[in-house]
Amino acid sequence: MxxxxxxxxxxxxxxxxxxxxxxxxxxxxxxxxxxxxxxxxxxxxxxxxxxxxxxxxxxxxxxxxTPHDFLFTKALVEAITSDPGFKDGEYSSNADVVDGLKRHAGIWAVMGFSTEFWKQEVWRALEFDSKEAFMEGFLEPYFTAMDPNDLLCMAWKWQRGxxxxxxxxxxxxxxxxxxxxxxxxxxxxxxxxxxxxxxxxxxxxxxxxxxxxxxxxxxxxxxxxxxxxxxxxxxxxxxxxxxxx
Amino acid sequence: MxxxxxxxxxxxxxxxxxxxxxxxxxxxxxxxxxxxxxxxxxxxxxxxxxxxxxxxxxxxxxxxxTPHDFLFTKALVEAITSDPGFKDGEYSSNADVVDGLKRHAGIWAVMGFSTEFWKQEVWRALEFDSKEAFMEGFLEPYFTAMDPNDLLCMAWKWQRGxxxxxxxxxxxxxxxxxxxxxxxxxxxxxxxxxxxxxxxxxxxxxxxxxxxxxxxxxxxxxxxxxxxxxxxxxxxxxxxxxxxx
Missing domain, CATH: 3.40.50.1820 (Alpha/Beta hydrolase fold, catalytic domain)
Incomplete structure (x- = not known):
């Protein structure tokens, strides 16, 4: 890939x-x-x-x-590619890049939801009892299951739409x-x-x-x-x- | 430090x-x-x-x-601490952590300015001719000159204000x-x-x-x-x- x-x-x-x-x-x-x-x-x-x-x-x-969207996506990309386990895309499984994928999820947490989502603890409606539990139980599994090269293909495409x-x-x-x-x-x-x-x-x-x-x-x-x-x-x-x- | x-x-x-x-x-x-x-x-x-x-x-x-602000700051912290050159804080100079500090600057680019700042190319008023030149000539030098442990101290404090x-x-x-x-x-x-x-x-x-x-x-x-x-x-x-x- x-x-x-x-x-x-x-x-x-x-x-x-x-x-x-x-x-x-x-x-x-x-x-x-x-x-x-x-x-x-x-x-x-x-x-x-x-x-x-x-x-x-x-x-x-x-x-x-938009340029802002380009920069946001760039930050997502860099979270993945900076993981030593990424090895220029020649990792053996996405588990090798789990740290980068978690940081990628962490940036999505900041930009993907809204400030009020976090303030009003909307994650409680999804049956989590802390924002940390929501990250570990929802957003991190969502992204760490994805293939890093897939995500990078999507990011390149997104940035140039x-x-x-x-x-x-x-x-x-x-x-x-x-x-x-x-x-x-x-x-x-x-x-x-x-x-x-x-x-x-x-x-x-x-x-x-x-x-x-x-x-x-x-x-x-x-x-x-x-x-x-x-x-x-x-x-x-x-x-x-x-x-x- | x-x-x-x-x-x-x-x-x-x-x-x-x-x-x-x-x-x-x-x-x-x-x-x-x-x-x-x-x-x-x-x-x-x-x-x-x-x-x-x-x-x-x-x-x-x-x-x-706010919780959102805590998560934003967490993403900043992780950009630095994930750099292999950070060595759990025992780097010999901030130059060892320059990649992490640049990623840190990249996240500031997304959240520190506004979407319209980038769309209206406000950086032109600061005499840059591209957003890349603005990053390389302004935001990256601003943050790569900083001491990573200093930034982490500030981040910890900020998160708990x-x-x-x-x-x-x-x-x-x-x-x-x-x-x-x-x-x-x-x-x-x-x-x-x-x-x-x-x-x-x-x-x-x-x-x-x-x-x-x-x-x-x-x-x-x-x-x-x-x-x-x-x-x-x-x-x-x-x-x-x-x-x-």
Missing amino acids: SRFPHVRIGDDVRAQEQLLSEHCGIETLQLVVGGSMGAQQTYEWMVRFPGRVKRAAPIAGTAQN DVARHTGGDLAEALGRNEAVTRIVPINEDMFFPVRDHEYELELTPHATIRVIDDLLGHLALFGVAPTYIGQVDRYLQELLGEDV | SRFPHVRIGDDVRAQEQLLSEHCGIETLQLVVGGSMGAQQTYEWMVRFPGRVKRAAPIAGTAQN DVARHTGGDLAEALGRNEAVTRIVPINEDMFFPVRDHEYELELTPHATIRVIDDLLGHLALFGVAPTYIGQVDRYLQELLGEDV
Whole structure:
């Protein structure tokens, strides 16, 4: 895996399109929806195949990765690659990189949830009795089970997500290609895909409106563990599916 | 330095008080003011020596460290201690820990400034021509010049700043001791001492009002490099110094 080539969000979407078109015979999509890097893919669909996407709902992710997001991801990458057990990607199992993966989880703890998630001890709802127990019982196992090279592939891709690659760097021109009726759906407590970054892209996207999810979990509301999260997503998607296109 | 004892914000303030009282003969302070851990010290003065502080202005720091802030600081600590050159604190110079100190700077880049600082490329005002050049020319030299054990001492102290230590954990009772006319001064773009954490403590602090500094730098507005920063601080402190006490 250390020699797996770099792939981009655009490669994902090109492959998805090929699968849908050649194997399933599907040419028109009633709805493209995804969260985080899935939102990056959604924007890629909107810009790359505008005539074929009827509705789109990018959730908690942007069309063009921001510099802050690049630096956040860089910190995540460095937590892994600095582990001596990483050995330039030639580790024998992810257990060799467990210290780096735990530090990676620790940075997610800071940026992935919100300040209020920790202050209000929302982890109690997940049946932990301390933030340390939540880290050891939830976030660390979640990330230490992952393959470090996989994570690095994803990080490289995430950092370079940018639909303006289609238009020589002109984001307005790229988003201007969108024909789908679109709901842009940020999460109000997201610390690294903040609402204002979505609002900025909203201004550039035809046929788009915004619906903000209220969730103290922040970006990791995407886990869907808050009882109120899925209801909000469902409501916004039903509203979107109810629109004539 | 690896065997330097743990000290607390309360130890700092006790030593400051001893210096002022025994060496300078100063018993009454017209104004106690400080930023970040200096704000923690300011709250400590307010609660520990209430009759002797006439005015107080904690800037971008809280009376009780938050769990999110604890986790942020933990990520900073781990960036340093995970460097093999750290050798459990027995390195021969901070140059041995330069990789860890750079990762530490990289986490500060994510949390110390704001998302808009990076998006609006505010570093251009500091005469850098890329975010990478800003990291290499400003934030990395700033932190790699520091002694790792010093940073860890500061981190330990920061994580445990809590005036409720005076009242068996009751923050309201502790802040209720304040007699100083107080301005609580958060920075609107601070990612780890957000305004709402200051508002929460404002509610518990007698004689206090809030004034919010507007600065895209976020917490590191405290560097004072934005031309508009010092003017705001001066205005709020002059206002405070003009009050009858």
